[in-house]
Amino acid sequence: xxxxxxxxxxxxxxxxxxxxxxxxxxxxxxxxxxxxxxxxxxxxxxxxxxxxxxxxxxxxxxxxxxxxxxxxxxxxxxxxxxxxxxxxxxxxxxxxxxxxxxxxxxxxxxxxxxxxxxxxxxxxxxxxxxxxxxxxxxxxxxxxxxxxxxxxxxxxxxxxxxxxxxxxxxxxxxxxxxxxxxxxxxxxxxxxxxxxxxxxxxxxxxxxxxxxxxxxxxxxxxxxxxxxxxxxxxxxxxxxxxxxxxxxxxxxxxxxxxxxxxxxxxxxxxxxxxxxxxxxxxxxxxxxxxxxxxxxxxxxxxxxxxxxxxxxxxxxxxxxxxxxxxxxxxxxxxxxxxxxxxxxxxxxxxxxxxxxxxxxxxxxxxxxxxxxxxxxxxxxxxxxxxxxxxxxxxxx
Ligand code: C5P
Numbered sequence: 001x002x003x004x005x006x007x008x009x010x011x012x013x014x015x016x017x018x019x020x021x022x023x024x025x026x027x028x029x030x031x032x033x034x035x036x037x038x039x040x041x042x043x044x045x046x047x048x049x050x051x052x053x054x055x056x057x058x059x060x061x062x063x064x065x066x067x068x069x070x071x072x073x074x075x076x077x078x079x080x081x082x083x084x085x086x087x088x089x090x091x092x093x094x095x096x097x098x099x100x101x102x103x104x105x106x107x108x109x110x111x112x113x114x115x116x117x118x119x120x121x122x123x124x125x126x127x128x129x130x131x132x133x134x135x136x137x138x139x140x141x142x143x144x145x146x147x148x149x150x151x152x153x154x155x156x157x158x159x160x161x162x163x164x165x166x167x168x169x170x171x172x173x174x175x176x177x178x179x180x181x182x183x184x185x186x187x188x189x190x191x192x193x194x195x196x197x198x199x200x201x202x203x204x205x206x207x208x209x210x211x212x213x214x215x216x217x218x219x220x221x222x223x224x225x226x227x228x229x230x231x232x233x234x235x236x237x238x239x240x241x242x243x244x245x246x247x248x249x250x251x252x253x254x255x256x257x258x259x260x261x262x263x264x265x266x267x268x269x270x271x272x273x274x275x276x277x278x279x280x281x282x283x284x285x286x287x288x289x290x291x292x293x294x295x296x297x298x299x300x301x302x303x304x305x306x307x308x309x310x311x312x313x314x315x316x317x318x319x320x321x322x323x324x325x326x327x328x329x330x331x332x333x334x335x336x337x338x339x340x341x342x343x344x345x346x347x348x349x350x351x352x353x354x355x356x357x358x359x360x361x362x363x364x365x366x367x368x369x370x371x372x373x374x375x376x377x378x379x380x381x382x383x384x385x386x387x388x389x390x391x392x393x394x395x396x
């Protein structure tokens with residue numbers, strides 16, 4: 001089920017008795033890492049309440065094409081674009097007929113027409129309706145268009161008949177939905193990444209910081225999502241857009257970054273410390289702006305916590321990956337850090353070339369190996385870094 005991590009599923013419910021099974025289906029899809037939004041036809045609301053589906057999906061349920069409020073939040077076209085998979089379960093004979101003719105006369109059929117996502121249909125109807133030529137023709141049309149047809153199962157029906165037409169069970173629909181997506185290198189892994197600089201306040205208007213742009217961390221976050229991971233990015237102040245499906249937590253200083261990191265360690269598989277954390281902070285933060293009355297001023301600085309070392313000391317320690325941005329003796333300084341901080345892997349790079357740049361050249365170090373990665377764009381290098389991490393995880 002790991003291939004559903006980060007996948008966006010629009011669950012379309014139509015008016016069949018099997019609609020009640022969508023409660024369990026939604027729960028299973030979310031448990032498998034998918035994001036679920038629900039759209040229901042009017043008839044579906046007679047079988048299961050929108051409130052139930054809203055509570056389970058944690059999202060507003062889409063019911064009406066002409067609902068001004070809903071359209072202002074996430075409109076039906078936006079939702080159709082958002083989805084990776086539109087899963088229609090249960091799909092009634094009537095709904096199958098309507099979409100096979102390209103009708104767009106309610107919110108769900110409109111989204112089916114508008115989406116370029118994969119579409120899967122889980123038929124559910126009386127066995128005689130299933131056997132009818134019209135249904136067969138309509139389904140063949142959908143198959144020709146590349147739709148996936150899940151089921152139906154055979155068995156006892158709500159109406160008392162026995163035969164094909166029962167909707168597949170939620171666990172089977174989960175399995176089939178999952179089979180539509182490739183499993184990524186880091187499927188299902190929880191990855192926490194720190195990125196950007198930290199700012200250490202001197203007074204209400206001044207701070208100590210550094211030139212880190214956050215680009216490497218953001219590239220790693222985006223590529224880790226693409227590889228199937230659940231990513232939490234704890235970010236210092238940067239000027240970058242949050243990559244899709246990344247859970248971003250904004251912090252300002254090192255103490256906040258440490259707190260946010262430790263809060264997310266309980267189910268973390270891989271921690272990647274990319275942030276350029278300020279090593280020191282002012283011992284006192286002045287409450288008022290400091291006036292420039294004296295010719296000289298002295299600031300007393302105290303050491304910040306070393307976030308990555310704290311993570312590496314945890315009893316239940318994730319796979320810990322560090323960075324070393326050095327200006328000299330890059331590899332030997334990197335090796336020293338790997339050992340001193342008890343890291344599993346470290347990427348050593350030249351700080352003067354790397355900061356604020358779109359490209360990077362790094363040497364990957366572990367306790368037993370040293371290899372140079374091909375230099376290039378941070379996204380491409382990030383993919384190679386994640387490949388090394390995935391290989392090491394497989395071996396550990
Ligand atoms: O000691 P140095 O700052 O060069 O170490 C770099 C590595 O340690 C990076 O992975 C960085 O994110 C992490 N680090 C940290 N907390 C600090 C300082 C560095 O997590 N206070």
